[in-house]
Amino acid sequence: MTNNENITAATATVVATTGLTLVLAGTGKTGRRVAERLEARGVPVRIGSRSAATGFDWTDESTWAPALEGVAAVYLAYVPDLAVPGAPEAVRAFTGAAVAAGVRRIVLLSGRGEEEARASEDIVREAGPEWTIVRASWFAQNFTEDYLLEPVLGGEVVLPAGDVPEPFVDAGDIADVAVAALTEDGHAGRVYELTGPRALTFAEAVAEIGRAAGREIAYVPVPLEDYAAVLKEHQVPQEYVGFLTYLFGTVLDGRNAEPQDGVRRALGREATDFADFAAAAAATGVWNA
Incomplete structure (x- = not known):
């Protein structure tokens, strides 16, 4: 074991x-992924x-107090997203309950470029426990575990993303940073902007997925209004439609196009490249038509 590994293991203990x-x-x-990594460390x-x-x-x-009983640290991920109405109020109430329960460390998952999320970040900063904020860019795993998987399997990804690049981040990198902040010293009071090492347009990302999967997958750009209308026709909940249109219509405007070094700052290694994510995902067969 290296000295760093000894320190990590001791802290986790x-x-x-x-x-x-x-x-x-x-x-x-x-x-x-955070839970799996913590359990692997014996936490x-x-x-x-x-x-x-x-x-x-x-x-x-009424479910918060039982969940917080005996808890020393919290990975705080608000569902569906910190940018939705009501999030700051819920986060304020929860952090108050966490402090009362004796929580000493909070790691907050936030959205990169989401101005609406800053209110919740400020609440966590001011709550009292040690805090770390993890601002993540667009998840690469949206293509394997979320609303973009079905279009990939169908061979046609239709999105209102235009040609704005995004430095997709691997969810495994987010989990690694969160676990480090939860179990190690040196991360308190830090904000980590987590991205992949390079930015790709959605068309380029879909093309890389196609190459990795060994099949043809088309990318079709559409106006935002048409995209929202199709979601409503498929009875997607209005809250989710509103969130997606916010992401594509507001956040995906180029403000997040520049990759950042948050993964390297937190972990001392480079972020996972989208091509490596695609190769690993394709090997599981998730994109087999």
């Missing part, structure tokens, strides 16, 4: 013996979700 780590959205893209984890043994529901405050 301290956390493990002094309390649980609550992972909110613990069955989601990042939360699931006791409580999953925060409605289906968990100790249920947690953002819309039911």
Whole structure:
């Protein structure tokens, strides 16, 4: 074991013996990976979700106290996103409950370039416990675990993304940074902007997926209004439609096009390239038509 590994293991042991780590959205893209990595380090984890043994529901405050009992650290991921109306109020109430329960460390998942999320970031900063903010760019795993998987499988990805580049980030990198901030010293009071090492347009990303999967996948740009109308026709919940149109119509305007070094700053290694993500995903067969 290297000295760094010894330090990490020792710190994880301290956390493990002094309390649980609550992972909110613990069955989601990042939360699931955070929980798996913590458990691999021997850190006791409580999953925060409605289906968990100790249920947690953002819309039911009566579930918060049982979920926070005995918890020393929290991975705070608000569902569906910090940019939606009502998020700051919920985050303020939850962080107050967390402080009252004795939580000593909070790692907040935030959205890169989402001005509406800054209110929740400020709330966590001012709450009292040690804090780390993780601002993530667009998840590469949206193409494997979310609303873009079905279009990829169908051979045609229709989006209102235009030709604006985005430095897609691997959810594994987000989880690695979050786990480091939850279990190690040196991350308190830091804001990490997490991106991949290069920016791609959605058309370029789809082309890389096609190459990795060994099949033809088309990218079709459409106006935002048409995209929203199709979502509504397919009975997508209005809240989700509003969030997607916000992402494509507001956040994807070029403000996030420049890759950042948050992964390197937090972990001392480079971020995962989209081509490596695509190759690994293709090897699992997730994109087999």
